[in-house]
Amino acid sequence: MPINKVFYRFLLLAFSLNLVGCVTGDSAPDDYIRDDTPDAIPANEPLSRYGNMPSYTVRGKTYHVLKSSNGFTQKGIASWYGTKFHGRKTSSGEPYNMYAMTAAHKTLPLPTYVEVTHTGNGRKVILKVNDRGPFHEGRVIDLSYAAARKLGISATGTGPVSLRVINTSALDLKTSEVVLPEEINTGGKIHVQVAAMGSESAAEKMAGNLRDKKIPSVRVHVIENDGKKLYRVRIGPIPNVDLAYQVINELNEIGLDKARVIVD
Structure with a gap:
């Protein structure tokens, strides 16, 4: 078997094992009480080198990574992950920081920026999706601990959410001559x-x-x-x-x- 295929299979196996490990034995940090961590700032970034294979399999189920996230919305249950994975590499290759405003999703391209709304209390956050998961049935997104605190679900462990993708390719002030219109959508300027x-x-x-x-x-x-x-x-x-x-x-x-x- 060619060496590049062997290496790819090794990476995929290690990736899958790491995801399976994201299920048990996790906890919240002892010394963190902030609920006002600033949202992630959306950026027009290239796809990460890792974590964007066309498909992958976890626990016998195959997931297909979206080619484009434009217009993507979803509703379901959010969960969070904390100390067990703090400092470890995410699926995108970035280290996981439970104090940053990030998240894991099963099929969105990495990275993708999303607005997540707690449908129970109305709180909203902007997060950078840089990891894969969660793989419990019915859960649609796995939040960093800081994001869970800010949304108000860190104590309950899970919560109902809706999410929508933020289109980060819409405007580039360095190259665009777009004139922003005076008339905008309802709901305030x-x-x-x-x-x-x-x-x-x-x-x-x-x-x-x-x-x-x-x-x-x-x-x-x-x-x-x-x-x-x-x-x-x-x-x-x-x-x-x-x-x-x-x-x-x-x-x-x-x-x-x-x-x-x-x-x-």
Whole structure:
């Protein structure tokens, strides 16, 4: 048998054994109480080198990895995994970090960014899918411990969720000349807020710097609270949340790491 096929079979076997091991003996960390870990920031990333074989088999069941995740939605039960696998390699080759906002899914390409909503309490998180699992019947996604805390299911172990894929290829500010429209979907106007300042001159300077970088629809919004004015540097309105997170990713790449999505 050619060496490349032998190596591939070895990797597939090791991968499958690792997934089977993700079932028992897990636990939560003793010293972690935060429920406000920042969401993952969606990025337009290439497929990982590992974990994206066309199909794989666990416990006699074969799973087929999706060629594209665009438009994917799903409902079911979420579970979580913690200390037992902290620091071990995920299916994508990245080390598992139970304090990061990540998840495992059986068929989504690695990596994929998803918005997960707890259908019982309405909480939402943005996660990076970089691992395979869970392989219990009826479970659709395995969350990092931090994600489980933030969604409110770490104590119960599982919870009902819906998930949708975030399209990270929708916008690239470095190459696109897209002008963001003023009219957007119902449910409030979506903006990316880059900063909020007490100084009008500082806010206008930041807005000017962003315009110099060819970032469209940059404005300074002024609000008054308790007699004090606050100058908010914002980008938008933006048509949808997917585009908003892509804008945030581009801002992070130029050193602006405090931006957040605002809907009002």
